[in-house]
Amino acid sequence: MANQEDHFKNLISHCKEYGFIFQSSEIYDGLSAVYDYGQNGAELKNNIRTFWYKAMTQLNENIVGIDAAIFMHPTTWKASGHVDAFSDPLIDNKDSKKRYRADQLIEGAVEKIEEKINKEVEKAAKRFGETFDAAMFRSTNARVVEYQQKIDAVNARFKKAQEENDMEELRQIIIDLEIACEVSGSRNWTEVRQFNLMFSTQLGAVAGDASTIYLRPETAQGIFVNYLNVQKTGRMKIPFGIAQTGKAFRNEIVARQFIFRMREFEQMEMQFFIRPGTQTEWYNHWKETRMKWHRALGFPETKYRFHDHLKLAHYADAACDIEFEFPFGFKELEGIHSRTDFDLRNHEAFSGKKLQYFDPDYTGPQNSELRKTQTDDDWKDNHSYIPYVIETSIGLDRMFLAILSHSLKEEKLDDGSERAVLNLPPFLAPVKAAVFPLMSKDGLPEKAREIMDLLKYDHNCVYEEKDNIGKRYRRQDAIGTPYCITVDHQTLEDNTVTIRERDSMQQERVSIDKLAAIIDERVSLKSALKRIV
Secondary structure, X not given: OHHHHHHHHHHHHHHHHOOOEEEOOHHHOOOOOOEEEOHHHHHHHHHHHHHHHHXXXXXXXXXXXXXXXXXXXXXXXXXOOHHHHOEEEEEEEOOOOOEEEHHHHHHHHHHHHHHHHHHHHHHHHHHHHHHOOHHHHHHHOHHHHHHHHHHHHHHHHHHHHHHOOOHHHHHHHHXXXXXXXXXXXXXXXXXXXXXXXXXXXXXXXXXXXXXXEEEOOOOHHHXXXXXXXXXXXXXXXXXXXXXXXXXXXXXXXOOOOHXXXXXXXXXXXXXXXXXXXXXXHHHHHHHHHHHXXXXXXXXXXXXXXXXXXXXOOOOOOEEEEEEEEEOOEEEEEEEEEEEEOHHHHHHHHHHOOOOOEEOOOOOOOOOHHHHOOOOHHHHHHOOEEOOEEEEEEEEHHHHHHHHHHHHEEEEEOOOOOEEEEEOOOHHHOOOOEEEEEOOOOOOHHXXXXXXXXXXXXXXXXXXXXOOOHHHHHHHHHHHOOOEEEEEOHHHHHHOEEEEEEOOOOOEEEEEHHHHHHHHHHHOOHHHHHHOOO
């Protein structure tokens, strides 16, 4: 665990040193839980976004993209349930005055019990070797069974308290688990109270005449209110999806763990509109498809796992997370939710506008609310329904952190030296190729510039001639540049260059005429997209 903590600290430091992430407003001592992406961070972020967007819209003929506004009519958030239900349970330690989310305290305590189980399993595995049956051990070992029973009991109480909005019970669970404040070490807790996460602001030139609106806490509602516009203008047929990336804002109580939880962040969301009654089939389809997207990055499968929600959101009939093993443990990376017809049905009710879809071939179950307004003759003649929705929602910033945390390595080389290297998937790297003249004289810089002009129209490349070639390699390794191209005196004689690969550090001599094709093939997004299909 200590090594993981050190790795996370090194990652944060690396992000600052190499132009990936800066503290927002740093010259004014910063703004808590708000970050700026530097020159390399912006490129990496754009590449992740492009990978997601192309996977959604180019690989699926029935998914299109939109870009909805951040500001929306305030009734939107009443209809969506955010005004009444978008809250977190807040608790303070009376001695340290430190504020916590009650649900995260309980989840953290459960994780600690799970860690105890894992340690028991690991010890037993070492003791019994190849004959060890982990499942049998978990079900028969007295200590493990006791731990698991405690977890199940806590989760059952926790789920019931959340569903019933029982703040007293949440506090009692914290007390019963003997959870102490990490600062004061005391268990002197306040009552638990709800805290709405939406940022509000005023719309209008004069504050007194302005109406209160909200910075959107999610991008999904911009899709829902435009669903019929897109369906009609795009002549879309069910099933179809609408994808969107964009900023969202949440006034987090406890914003922590670097860019994992921020107050201003970016989401990549897709809402998939389907016939009522088919949600289980499509929910499972998108679970599988989204996991394929993650695995196309080439990271170990053990870094990912599915986690079913204990408590379903007010709009969902099924929900799970794809969790990733960050340096601070397995945490939510992406959510897949079966949202039923909750959003469109509520927007229809609050707006007074029909959001139904006419499907002449449909003979399945009807929406319960819609059925109340229809006679049997209506149903025979007009097969209209409010679509159900499957949502996939991923945090772009969390994806950025997941990729960076897995890719950053500290390596000891054969000559005893060390290097920091980002083993990024080449198609995501901020810089695809760096071009170096061996020396800044004898016509080498001019030749290197010719190569830059050859490559820069297809790829983000950099030119560098400062310091010796070894230091230049190290700088590019640290930002994840997959290929470095060195121009030397032989280049002037036979029109060849040395190309060095980042991970293996192997070098080969290639003709400049073949250089563009080599780089294209090795950093292509196409190969990653093909792994998803």
